[in-house]
Amino acid sequence: MNKKPNILLIYTGGTIGMIRDFKTGALKAFDFKNLLEKIPELQLLDCNIDTVSFNEPIDSSNMKPEYWVQMAEIIEDNYTLFDGFVILHGSDTMSYSASALSFMLENLAKPVIFTGSQLPIGDLRTDAKENLITSIQIASKQENHKPLIKEVCLYFEYKLYRGNRTTKINAEHFQAFASLNYPDLAESGVHLKINKEYLFRSSLNKNLIVRKNLDSNIAIIKIFPGISPQVFQSIFNIKNLKAVIIETYGAGNCTTEAWFINLITQTIKKGIHIINITQCSGGSVIMGHYETSRELIKAGVISGKDITTEAAIAKTMYLLGQNISGKSFKTIYETSLRGEIT
Structure with a gap:
């Protein structure tokens, strides 16, 4: 019997982690420990999901290298325990963070998928559920019992991109990101199509090295x-x-x-x-x-x-x-x- 992939959901902050109080209209932080209760569709995925959150979730406008190190350390500490990682992140600086982690995580052999949303998870027309569900599904994809994706990616509005090729192009549309100089890695429609020929191939049989020294001068x-x-x-x-x-x-x-x-x-x-x-x-x-x-x-x-x-x-x-x-x-x-x- 094949073991289900283990996926770790890392919440750093951002709109996707907010839910609206319908009495006051105010947004408040969503408790990701109760994720399966709020989004029962996740139980249909063929994987085990665990969650971890920044002690103090941040607005992505406040992103800085110290938080990149914090994300990288969570992955480093849990690397042998999980088959894939999904990072929930505010969209404004998501491309910066995805780019940074792509360099920091040397010899990466598992998926690290950034995602977020333009609308809070509880809103009627939210894009949060689809982005979250598909990101987890992609992170759990395996081939010969090994992760199919072996790089840092960004998933948003039905498309998976190489993280360090992305730019946020729109503040209002659900299709907020683009990868103008590299093809999409996957597209989600009726079927989930992975464009394997464009996936990054990492060095084989090398241990993960996490580069934490970043110089912002x-x-x-x-x-x-x-x-x-x-x-x-x-x-x-x-x-x-x-x-x-x-x-x-x-x-x-x-x-x-x-x-x-x-x-x-x-x-x-x-x-x-x-x-x-x-x-x-x-x-x-x-x-x-x-x-x-x-x-x-x-x-x-x-x-x-x-x-x-x-x-x-x-x-x-x-x-x-x-x-x-x-x-x-x-x-x-x-x-x-x-x-x-x-």
Whole structure:
């Protein structure tokens, strides 16, 4: 007789964990210990579900690296006991958290599925139940008695995405997320279709390593026509700054004015990493494709290729936390570690 998969539900906070008091109309925290009573459909799933919650659930707008470490430690402490993990999280910073954990959980061989909702779990038109039920179902999927999914994912509104490829694109629609540079990993309809060819394949027979050192001494600049030298100078002179992510135009293009190129060159010589990512929703940085980005190559700017802003921030914090030397940092950054770049 096959053993049912064990799934751990981790509640960090967010709308999905709220329920409306219909007398007052106010939202209050939902007790996930009574989950099966409130959502009896979960009993139809062919898995065992246990729950754990942050001692003080947070609004995802207050997300920070310390909470990423807390999530990672819950998974680390329970890794041998469970076959999959579902993290309930507010949607606003979900892509950041999914990206961060994708780097922190090295040699991951089990599913970690982030999900949430736009409406509270008790509302009449809520998307919370479907997101929650399907996320647990996906996390419990096995092949030859081993987890089918072996990466950090995000499930929302009938689609499963690679977590570090996602961006929140809408604050009002149920279809709140998109993965514009990588195909969907699964789609939920009448049947649950898993696109196996797009799943991440982790290293075999290696133990989970949890990387908890994250360095947040970074900044991000979105360039725009007319941006002044003073903006760059003030940011580049921040004390203890170690890396700057610059969101450039199109395929990685930016101004070629002497002041800009000189500032970039001087900053890199000081040991501060500069990463070039596109401010477009989809597409990739291709430095050197246009004349306007060739000077950046000469200066030693790192190409973020088709990485999302969320993943770029998480990857930068992660690599800085590993104390990687300057030249190696650039090489590793431009390499796909968890399927975050093509």
